[in-house]
Amino acid sequence: MSAAPIGVFDSGVGGISVLREIRRLLPGENLVYYADSGHCPYGGKTREQIQARAVAITEYLMARGAKLIVVACNTATIAAVEQLRATYPMPFVGMEPAVKPAAAQTRSGVVGVLATGAALAGDKFHKLVADHARGVRVITQPCPGLVEQVEAGLLDTPETRALVERYTAPLLQQGADVMVLGCTHYPFLRPLIQDVVGKDVSLIDTGAAVARQAQRLLEREGLVNDAGTAGSIEWQGSGDAVQLEKLRRLLMPDGS
Template identity: 70%
Template sequence: MTVAPIGVMDSGVGGISVLRELQRLLPNEDFIYYADHAHCPYGGKSRQAIVDRTVAITEELLARGAKLIVVACNTATIAAVEYLRASYPVPFVGMEPAIKPAVAQTRTGIVGVLATGAALAGEKFHALVAQHAGGVRIITQPCPGLVEQVERGDLNGPQTRALVEQYTRPLLAAGADVMVLGCTHYPFLKPLIAEVVGPEVVLLDTGAAVARQVERVLQRESLLAVDGRGGVEWLCSGDPQEFAAIRARLTEFSA
């Protein structure tokens, strides 16, 4: 049992969607959240650039005593999590798009995946599809610009809506009845996406599943806290005031 904090990293505010699930499941744990706001988004960066940033953030989190680190970013998980696991002694938990549950839930046999281009191009993603798709058709849709809209706190404005309509249109036209939100920023857009695609389409993200995996790893490693404050220390590589304002906007919108 330990009150050392859990580190959570993302390119920006998207990982807060995962942090919320962690807080619900593990109310006695303390957290350090690091938003790499100055280098967001990761979607267009090279693998080495993402590895370099996650290494720098890991060093910062470990210096502050993190006992486990959640890579709460699909793009960073694909690019860097195996390297991080091989390089540091603490456990790392990464993101995995909800392909398996999507395949189980589809009725039309067609699943759409909304994600960054880098996440969709990664070998890890293709291996996941090969493992779980079976006879289901998986249609991928890169979504440039959506992360930036969430980072601005624009969750339902005309420009954000236009992007959501643009990216979901081909998936709907193909008959997808399940859409996987393959980026941790996208759950903040879930009400808008649901409004655009309609009630017949199931939207899946993996924040809750990641939280359960973190709990399992903490139990396995005897790292569960029983008397933590349940607090969060916020860190970012960009403007702290801007980061705080965006956090407040996300909280206000999804309250």
């Protein structure tokens, strides 16, 4: 089982930001990435619709022999990860916005969270804030359209910049000095967001933390692949295969 792959899935290509961190930390692991681009974005879908997609993709990854599955999507984590854990035998790693480290890092006492509307509306997010951001003001900002820009490969265009300026302006005006990138698509916009908000604002995402959690679970289960060679990456998805390959080359240009 140690040579079995880690399954990673997202509503589209955003989870590649998490896959990169897993690859960096666990270079010997074989990976299967599933981009559900044919059903992207998840932000406007019902909980039941997202759960149905999460179940279908999980069963696909299980058929590929996955030993662990990373739900590399904040929206899917909120809607479906508990159901997946209750239904299937393998360990799951989910996403959550980096509110805890952001609250520890802020100097102004104001943290901004950029995310999809669905991720911000869930009870899971409100509990996260209540548990880890006491004494800190957390301002949330839904960002419709940003996922679609990343899915189109438009990482630094006037339209994308205009969206980033619109969504970050209220956070800056209210004194946020730390911003949480609460969607796995958004790290691909980090250079643009940083340019817009300025160098004095810190940007945080949870890709590296998710990779560390995957490592801990594999070690606990005795499933680390220690073959001593670089692992493979298999790319799958529900959308256009040519577009997925194009975006893979853009977002993971090291050729993995």
